[in-house]
Amino acid sequence: MKVAFFDTKPYDIPSFDRYGKEQGITFKYFETKLNEDTVDLANGYDAVCAFVNDTVDATVIDRLVAMNIRVLALRCAGFNNVDMKYAYGKIHVLRVPAYSPYAVAEHAMALLLTSIRRIHKAYIRSRDFNFSLSGLTGFDLYGKTVGVIGTGRIGRVFIDICRGFGMKVLAYDKFPAKGLDNGDTIKYVELDELFANSDIISLHCPLTDETYHTIDEVSLDKCKKGVVILNTSRGALVDASALLEGIKSRKVGAACLDVYEEESDLFFEDNSGHIMEDDVLARLISMPNVIVTSHQAFLTEEALENIAETTVENLVGFFEKGQCPNELCYRCGGTEDCKDGKCF
Numbered sequence: 001m002k003v004a005f006f007d008t009k010p011y012d013i014p015s016f017d018r019y020g021k022e023q024g025i026t027f028k029y030f031e032t033k034l035n036e037d038t039v040d041l042a043n044g045y046d047a048v049c050a051f052v053n054d055t056v057d058a059t060v061i062d063r064l065v066a067m068n069i070r071v072l073a074l075r076c077a078g079f080n081n082v083d084m085k086y087a088y089g090k091i092h093v094l095r096v097p098a099y100s101p102y103a104v105a106e107h108a109m110a111l112l113l114t115s116i117r118r119i120h121k122a123y124i125r126s127r128d129f130n131f132s133l134s135g136l137t138g139f140d141l142y143g144k145t146v147g148v149i150g151t152g153r154i155g156r157v158f159i160d161i162c163r164g165f166g167m168k169v170l171a172y173d174k175f176p177a178k179g180l181d182n183g184d185t186i187k188y189v190e191l192d193e194l195f196a197n198s199d200i201i202s203l204h205c206p207l208t209d210e211t212y213h214t215i216d217e218v219s220l221d222k223c224k225k226g227v228v229i230l231n232t233s234r235g236a237l238v239d240a241s242a243l244l245e246g247i248k249s250r251k252v253g254a255a256c257l258d259v260y261e262e263e264s265d266l267f268f269e270d271n272s273g274h275i276m277e278d279d280v281l282a283r284l285i286s287m288p289n290v291i292v293t294s295h296q297a298f299l300t301e302e303a304l305e306n307i308a309e310t311t312v313e314n315l316v317g318f319f320e321k322g323q324c325p326n327e328l329c330y331r332c333g334g335t336e337d338c339k340d341g342k343c344f
Ligand code: NAD
Pocket: 077, 078, 097, 098, 101, 104, 149, 150, 151, 152, 153, 154, 155, 172, 173, 174, 175, 176, 204, 205, 206, 207, 208, 210, 211, 232, 233, 234, 258, 259, 295, 296, 297, 298, 299, 339, 340
């Protein structure tokens, strides 16, 4: 089997080569992202493998079908970059629903601790032998309330980590997890209650029409002054301009972003020699209380291994048995009343 692999980075290749070789799959690694300008590179391949910032819209789907390619193997969990409604009946979309929830949840906590204990500032200072502590005062996480939006795999690991710090948890999910609410330290509440009472808000839900701009001017208005916003999920869950205004007005105490709504042309690439055209991102990055990482929460050795192993299993399963447990719902693609990519 020959698979066209888009948006390749050097760290993808060793594990995909190893698992592919074991199963007789040859990957052709293209550095370019998949979009309507590059889709024709897939001509002659049996399937396409794509990542978070590849664009799989109607035009790309039509081209793939015209080239007789019926399988798209996403090597990620989220699928907001695929037009699933249009894909219905045309192309099968496989994904890696879980590869390491620990990788993402631990990165979220790493960002939070870095931000509120000013580690990013202290690191730079001490490299310059500046051992002054002025301006580095943080706050204890113990006893604080964290609002967790989305209590799936990653959200629940993040809750466990927060509980280890002695934090209280207010949770919100469209489909609450059974047995998680203990009526005391972990409680499911409505979004407005979560906004009003959380010191820190962490996003762990998928990006859908419903969750688009969950954090915006209106929701920020309902939050506590000094709230810390943590987004390791998908950029467009947060209205970046509203967040910037919240930072400027001091309503938002800090923001930690591993994702950004306009990240697709910027993240994963070295833009250090270029003029930054995105004024909102440039202004956010200039703030002392904003930390941005470049969609790296998934990037652990364990996650890379699991991503390659599951993607290869998905392809082999689909081509040999004609079905794959990790195929996304063919009907609504998780956009409606759909849990784990399967309609009820
Ligand atoms: P998951 O499917 O296990 O959990 C998502 C949860 O969100 C589910 O419990 C679901 O019921 C809930 N949800 C769905 N719609 C909702 C809504 N309208 N409001 C509130 N909650 C809603 O997924 P996961 O593995 O925990 O991943 C969560 C998200 O993390 C993914 O969607 C992806 O966007 C993001 N992610 C980011 C990275 C990264 O590197 N930064 C890596 C992996 C995943």
